[in-house]
Amino acid sequence: MFLRILVLILVLSCDSFRTVEADSSSFSANGFTLESVRDALTRQEDTIVFSLIERAKFPINSQTYNESYVSVLGFRTSLVGFIVRNTEAIEAKAGRYKNHEENPFLPGHLPLSVVPSYPYPEVLHPAAAFININKSIWKMYFGKLLPSITAPGDDGNYASTAASDLTCLQALSRRIHYGKFVAEVKFRESPQDYEPAIRSQDREALLKLLTSESVEEMVKKRVGKKAMVFGQDVSLDTNDNKGNYKVNPSIVSRLYGQWVIPLTKLVEVEYLLRRLD
Ligand SMILES: *[C@@H]1O[C@H](CO)[C@@H](O)[C@H](O)[C@H]1NC(C)=O
Numbered sequence: 286m287f288l289r290i291l292v293l294i295l296v297l298s299c300d301s302f303r304t305v306e307a308d309s310s311s312f313s314a315n316g317f318t319l320e321s322v323r324d325a326l327t328r329q330e331d332t333i334v335f336s337l338i339e340r341a342k343f344p345i346n347s348q349t350y351n352e353s354y355v356s357v358l359g360f361r362t363s364l365v366g367f368i369v370r371n372t373e374a375i376e377a378k379a380g381r382y383k384n385h386e387e388n389p390f391l392p393g394h395l396p397l398s399v400v401p402s403y404p405y406p407e408v409l410h411p412a413a414a415f416i417n418i419n420k421s422i423w424k425m426y427f428g429k430l431l432p433s434i435t436a437p438g439d440d441g442n443y444a445s446t447a448a449s450d451l452t453c454l455q456a457l458s459r460r461i462h463y464g465k466f467v468a469e470v471k472f473r474e475s476p477q478d479y480e481p482a483i484r485s486q487d488r489e490a491l492l493k494l495l496t497s498e499s500v501e502e503m504v505k506k507r508v509g510k511k512a513m514v515f516g517q518d519v520s521l522d523t524n525d526n527k528g529n530y531k532v533n534p535s536i537v538s539r540l541y542g543q544w545v546i547p548l549t550k551l552v553e554v555e556y557l558l559r560r561l562d
Protein backbone atom coordinates (compact mmCIF):
# COMPACT_ATOMS: atom_id res chain seq x y z
CA MET A 286 0.00 0.00 0.00
CA PHE A 287 2.72 2.36 1.11
CA LEU A 288 4.84 1.37 -1.84
CA ARG A 289 1.95 1.92 -4.20
CA ILE A 290 1.47 5.48 -2.95
CA LEU A 291 5.16 6.10 -3.32
CA VAL A 292 5.11 4.83 -6.91
CA LEU A 293 2.08 7.01 -7.61
CA ILE A 294 3.86 10.07 -6.25
CA LEU A 295 6.90 9.28 -8.35
CA VAL A 296 4.80 8.86 -11.49
CA LEU A 297 2.96 12.08 -10.81
CA SER A 298 6.10 14.08 -10.19
CA CYS A 299 7.71 12.66 -13.35
CA ASP A 300 4.63 13.74 -15.19
CA SER A 301 4.78 17.30 -13.95
CA PHE A 302 8.49 17.32 -14.77
CA ARG A 303 7.63 16.32 -18.31
CA THR A 304 5.16 19.17 -18.73
CA VAL A 305 7.83 21.63 -17.64
CA GLU A 306 10.25 20.08 -20.12
CA ALA A 307 7.61 20.00 -22.85
CA ASP A 308 7.58 23.74 -23.21
CA SER A 309 11.31 23.85 -23.81
CA SER A 310 10.57 23.28 -27.50
CA SER A 311 8.10 26.17 -27.58
CA PHE A 312 10.74 28.12 -25.64
CA SER A 313 13.24 27.99 -28.45
CA ALA A 314 10.47 28.39 -31.00
CA ASN A 315 9.43 31.55 -29.23
CA GLY A 316 12.87 32.88 -29.84
CA PHE A 317 13.86 33.61 -26.25
CA THR A 318 17.64 33.42 -26.13
CA LEU A 319 20.19 35.17 -23.96
CA GLU A 320 20.78 37.52 -26.86
CA SER A 321 17.12 38.39 -27.42
CA VAL A 322 16.63 38.90 -23.68
CA ARG A 323 19.64 41.23 -23.54
CA ASP A 324 18.30 43.12 -26.56
CA ALA A 325 14.99 43.59 -24.76
CA LEU A 326 16.81 44.93 -21.71
CA THR A 327 18.83 47.32 -23.86
CA ARG A 328 15.68 48.64 -25.48
CA GLN A 329 14.06 49.07 -22.06
CA GLU A 330 16.93 51.36 -21.06
CA ASP A 331 15.60 53.89 -23.57
CA THR A 332 12.19 53.81 -21.91
CA ILE A 333 13.69 54.20 -18.44
CA VAL A 334 15.97 57.08 -19.41
CA PHE A 335 13.17 58.90 -21.23
CA SER A 336 10.77 58.43 -18.36
CA LEU A 337 13.31 59.90 -15.92
CA ILE A 338 13.85 62.87 -18.22
CA GLU A 339 10.09 63.43 -18.31
CA ARG A 340 9.78 63.25 -14.54
CA ALA A 341 12.70 65.66 -14.10
CA LYS A 342 10.73 68.27 -16.02
CA PHE A 343 8.77 68.87 -12.81
CA PRO A 344 10.25 69.89 -9.47
CA ILE A 345 9.88 67.47 -6.57
CA ASN A 346 6.26 68.63 -5.96
CA SER A 347 6.12 67.03 -2.55
CA GLN A 348 2.35 67.48 -2.12
CA THR A 349 2.00 64.63 -4.62
CA TYR A 350 3.27 62.33 -1.86
CA ASN A 351 1.60 63.97 1.11
CA GLU A 352 -1.30 61.93 2.44
CA SER A 353 -2.78 64.82 4.42
CA TYR A 354 -2.97 66.94 1.30
CA VAL A 355 -5.74 64.81 -0.20
CA SER A 356 -7.12 63.23 2.97
CA VAL A 357 -9.85 65.87 3.02
CA LEU A 358 -11.18 64.20 -0.12
CA GLY A 359 -11.37 60.88 1.69
CA PHE A 360 -8.60 59.34 -0.43
CA ARG A 361 -6.80 57.57 2.44
CA THR A 362 -3.60 57.71 0.34
CA SER A 363 -1.44 60.25 -1.43
CA LEU A 364 -2.20 61.57 -4.88
CA VAL A 365 0.42 59.24 -6.32
CA GLY A 366 -1.19 56.28 -4.51
CA PHE A 367 -4.56 57.32 -5.93
CA ILE A 368 -3.19 57.55 -9.50
CA VAL A 369 -1.34 54.22 -9.24
CA ARG A 370 -4.34 52.37 -7.85
CA ASN A 371 -6.80 53.68 -10.41
CA THR A 372 -4.50 53.48 -13.43
CA GLU A 373 -3.53 49.91 -12.59
CA ALA A 374 -7.21 49.03 -12.20
CA ILE A 375 -8.05 50.32 -15.68
CA GLU A 376 -4.99 48.67 -17.20
CA ALA A 377 -5.81 45.38 -15.48
CA LYS A 378 -9.27 45.48 -17.03
CA ALA A 379 -7.63 46.14 -20.38
CA GLY A 380 -5.46 43.03 -19.93
CA ARG A 381 -2.06 44.54 -19.12
CA TYR A 382 -1.19 42.05 -16.37
CA LYS A 383 -2.07 39.03 -18.52
CA ASN A 384 1.44 39.46 -19.86
CA HIS A 385 3.96 37.91 -17.46
CA GLU A 386 6.36 40.78 -18.18
CA GLU A 387 4.06 43.13 -16.25
CA ASN A 388 3.87 43.21 -12.47
CA PRO A 389 1.43 45.54 -10.71
CA PHE A 390 2.33 47.66 -7.69
CA LEU A 391 -1.02 47.17 -5.96
CA PRO A 392 -2.01 43.63 -6.92
CA GLY A 393 -4.56 43.39 -4.13
CA HIS A 394 -7.03 45.79 -5.75
CA LEU A 395 -7.15 44.67 -9.33
CA PRO A 396 -10.28 43.83 -11.33
CA LEU A 397 -10.21 40.99 -13.84
CA SER A 398 -9.34 41.56 -17.46
CA VAL A 399 -12.36 42.01 -19.71
CA VAL A 400 -10.55 41.70 -23.04
CA PRO A 401 -10.06 38.49 -25.06
CA SER A 402 -6.86 36.76 -23.98
CA TYR A 403 -3.73 36.77 -26.10
CA PRO A 404 -1.60 33.61 -26.34
CA TYR A 405 1.56 34.97 -24.69
CA PRO A 406 4.38 32.43 -24.85
CA GLU A 407 4.57 30.29 -21.71
CA VAL A 408 8.26 30.70 -21.05
CA LEU A 409 8.53 30.87 -17.28
CA HIS A 410 8.21 28.28 -14.53
CA PRO A 411 4.82 28.75 -12.80
CA ALA A 412 6.57 29.93 -9.61
CA ALA A 413 7.35 33.18 -11.46
CA ALA A 414 3.84 34.40 -10.69
CA PHE A 415 4.72 34.62 -6.98
CA ILE A 416 7.77 36.81 -7.43
CA ASN A 417 6.97 40.51 -7.14
CA ILE A 418 9.50 42.85 -5.55
CA ASN A 419 7.34 45.95 -6.11
CA LYS A 420 7.90 47.03 -2.50
CA SER A 421 11.68 47.35 -2.96
CA ILE A 422 11.22 49.15 -6.28
CA TRP A 423 8.74 51.57 -4.70
CA LYS A 424 11.09 52.29 -1.79
CA MET A 425 14.09 52.75 -4.07
CA TYR A 426 12.22 55.06 -6.42
CA PHE A 427 10.67 57.39 -3.83
CA GLY A 428 13.45 57.16 -1.28
CA LYS A 429 16.58 57.42 -3.43
CA LEU A 430 15.98 58.05 -7.06
CA LEU A 431 13.32 60.74 -7.09
CA PRO A 432 15.15 63.14 -4.74
CA SER A 433 18.30 62.77 -6.85
CA ILE A 434 16.74 63.60 -10.24
CA THR A 435 14.34 66.41 -9.29
CA ALA A 436 14.90 70.04 -8.36
CA PRO A 437 13.37 71.36 -5.14
CA GLY A 438 10.19 73.35 -5.55
CA ASP A 439 6.49 73.23 -6.27
CA ASP A 440 4.73 74.14 -9.51
CA GLY A 441 1.34 72.64 -8.70
CA ASN A 442 1.38 70.01 -11.47
CA TYR A 443 0.71 67.19 -9.01
CA ALA A 444 -1.46 65.02 -11.26
CA SER A 445 1.06 65.11 -14.13
CA THR A 446 3.83 64.53 -11.64
CA ALA A 447 2.09 61.43 -10.27
CA ALA A 448 1.44 60.15 -13.79
CA SER A 449 5.15 60.59 -14.65
CA ASP A 450 6.08 58.76 -11.48
CA LEU A 451 3.93 55.82 -12.49
CA THR A 452 5.53 55.76 -15.95
CA CYS A 453 8.98 55.59 -14.34
CA LEU A 454 7.86 52.94 -11.86
CA GLN A 455 6.36 50.77 -14.57
CA ALA A 456 9.45 51.03 -16.77
CA LEU A 457 11.72 50.14 -13.84
CA SER A 458 9.48 47.33 -12.69
CA ARG A 459 9.32 45.78 -16.14
CA ARG A 460 13.10 45.89 -16.43
CA ILE A 461 13.74 44.50 -12.98
CA HIS A 462 11.14 41.73 -13.18
CA TYR A 463 12.51 40.82 -16.60
CA GLY A 464 15.12 39.10 -14.47
CA LYS A 465 12.75 36.12 -14.50
CA PHE A 466 13.32 35.75 -18.24
CA VAL A 467 17.05 36.35 -17.89
CA ALA A 468 17.25 33.63 -15.26
CA GLU A 469 15.19 31.22 -17.33
CA VAL A 470 17.39 31.52 -20.43
CA LYS A 471 20.57 31.30 -18.40
CA PHE A 472 19.23 28.22 -16.64
CA ARG A 473 18.21 26.56 -19.90
CA GLU A 474 21.59 27.26 -21.45
CA SER A 475 23.43 25.36 -18.74
CA PRO A 476 21.16 23.70 -16.17
CA GLN A 477 24.08 21.61 -14.90
CA ASP A 478 25.77 24.79 -13.62
CA TYR A 479 22.73 25.96 -11.68
CA GLU A 480 21.14 22.77 -10.38
CA PRO A 481 23.54 22.08 -7.48
CA ALA A 482 23.14 25.63 -6.13
CA ILE A 483 19.37 25.47 -6.55
CA ARG A 484 19.14 22.13 -4.74
CA SER A 485 21.16 23.45 -1.84
CA GLN A 486 19.21 26.77 -1.99
CA ASP A 487 22.52 28.62 -2.05
CA ARG A 488 21.78 32.28 -2.79
CA GLU A 489 25.42 33.33 -2.75
CA ALA A 490 26.44 30.71 -5.28
CA LEU A 491 23.52 31.62 -7.56
CA LEU A 492 24.38 35.29 -7.37
CA LYS A 493 27.95 34.52 -8.33
CA LEU A 494 26.86 32.40 -11.29
CA LEU A 495 24.56 35.17 -12.51
CA THR A 496 27.05 38.01 -12.20
CA SER A 497 29.08 39.22 -15.15
CA GLU A 498 31.02 42.29 -14.12
CA SER A 499 32.05 43.20 -17.65
CA VAL A 500 28.43 43.16 -18.87
CA GLU A 501 27.35 45.24 -15.88
CA GLU A 502 30.07 47.83 -16.50
CA MET A 503 29.03 48.08 -20.13
CA VAL A 504 25.36 48.56 -19.20
CA LYS A 505 26.20 51.31 -16.70
CA LYS A 506 28.32 53.15 -19.26
CA ARG A 507 25.67 52.79 -21.94
CA VAL A 508 22.80 54.17 -19.84
CA GLY A 509 25.00 57.11 -18.85
CA LYS A 510 25.64 57.77 -22.53
CA LYS A 511 21.94 57.46 -23.34
CA ALA A 512 21.16 60.02 -20.65
CA MET A 513 23.67 62.34 -22.35
CA VAL A 514 22.31 61.82 -25.85
CA PHE A 515 18.61 61.86 -25.00
CA GLY A 516 18.84 64.59 -22.41
CA GLN A 517 20.83 67.26 -24.23
CA ASP A 518 19.31 70.41 -25.61
CA VAL A 519 18.97 70.00 -29.34
CA SER A 520 19.70 73.08 -31.39
CA LEU A 521 20.25 73.64 -35.09
CA ASP A 522 23.60 75.27 -34.46
CA THR A 523 26.34 72.68 -34.37
CA ASN A 524 28.58 72.41 -31.35
CA ASP A 525 26.06 74.27 -29.30
CA ASN A 526 25.84 71.67 -26.58
CA LYS A 527 26.72 73.35 -23.30
CA GLY A 528 26.86 70.15 -21.36
CA ASN A 529 23.45 70.74 -19.83
CA TYR A 530 21.59 67.48 -19.41
CA LYS A 531 17.99 67.08 -18.33
CA VAL A 532 18.98 64.38 -15.92
CA ASN A 533 22.51 63.96 -14.70
CA PRO A 534 24.06 61.07 -16.71
CA SER A 535 26.19 59.93 -13.80
CA ILE A 536 23.10 59.66 -11.60
CA VAL A 537 21.43 57.45 -14.20
CA SER A 538 24.54 55.32 -14.37
CA ARG A 539 24.63 55.09 -10.59
CA LEU A 540 20.92 54.25 -10.46
CA TYR A 541 21.67 51.23 -12.61
CA GLY A 542 24.73 50.15 -10.67
CA GLN A 543 23.24 50.57 -7.22
CA TRP A 544 19.63 49.54 -7.72
CA VAL A 545 18.44 48.40 -11.13
CA ILE A 546 21.10 45.73 -11.68
CA PRO A 547 21.12 44.42 -8.07
CA LEU A 548 17.31 44.28 -7.95
CA THR A 549 17.20 42.46 -11.29
CA LYS A 550 19.65 39.93 -9.89
CA LEU A 551 17.52 39.59 -6.78
CA VAL A 552 14.60 38.63 -9.04
CA GLU A 553 16.86 36.19 -10.91
CA VAL A 554 17.95 34.53 -7.66
CA GLU A 555 14.38 34.35 -6.29
CA TYR A 556 13.26 32.78 -9.53
CA LEU A 557 16.05 30.22 -9.70
CA LEU A 558 15.54 29.19 -6.08
CA ARG A 559 12.09 27.95 -7.15
CA ARG A 560 13.02 26.77 -10.64
CA LEU A 561 13.07 23.08 -9.68
CA ASP A 562 9.93 23.12 -7.48
C1 LIG B 1 0.81 68.09 3.81
O1 LIG B 1 -0.41 68.72 3.49
C2 LIG B 1 -1.02 69.40 4.60
C3 LIG B 1 -2.41 69.88 4.14
O2 LIG B 1 -2.34 70.61 2.94
C4 LIG B 1 -0.10 70.55 5.07
O3 LIG B 1 -0.68 71.18 6.17
C5 LIG B 1 1.25 69.95 5.45
O4 LIG B 1 2.15 70.99 5.78
C6 LIG B 1 1.82 69.12 4.29
N1 LIG B 1 3.04 68.44 4.75
C7 LIG B 1 4.21 68.56 4.14
C8 LIG B 1 5.34 67.77 4.71
O5 LIG B 1 4.37 69.28 3.17
Ligand SMILES: CC(=O)N[C@H]1CO[C@H](CO)[C@@H](O)[C@@H]1O
Pocket residue numbers: 390391392393417418419420423
Ligand atom coordinates in the same frame (compact mmCIF):
# COMPACT_ATOMS: atom_id res chain seq x y z
C1 LIG C 1 3.95 49.41 -3.19
C2 LIG C 1 3.80 48.02 -2.68
O1 LIG C 1 4.42 47.67 -1.71
N1 LIG C 1 2.95 47.22 -3.35
C3 LIG C 1 2.58 45.82 -3.16
C4 LIG C 1 3.60 44.81 -3.59
O2 LIG C 1 3.01 43.52 -3.65
C5 LIG C 1 2.36 43.05 -2.49
C6 LIG C 1 1.82 41.69 -2.77
O3 LIG C 1 2.73 40.88 -3.40
C7 LIG C 1 1.32 44.04 -2.03
O4 LIG C 1 0.68 43.61 -0.86
C8 LIG C 1 1.93 45.42 -1.87
O5 LIG C 1 0.97 46.35 -1.48
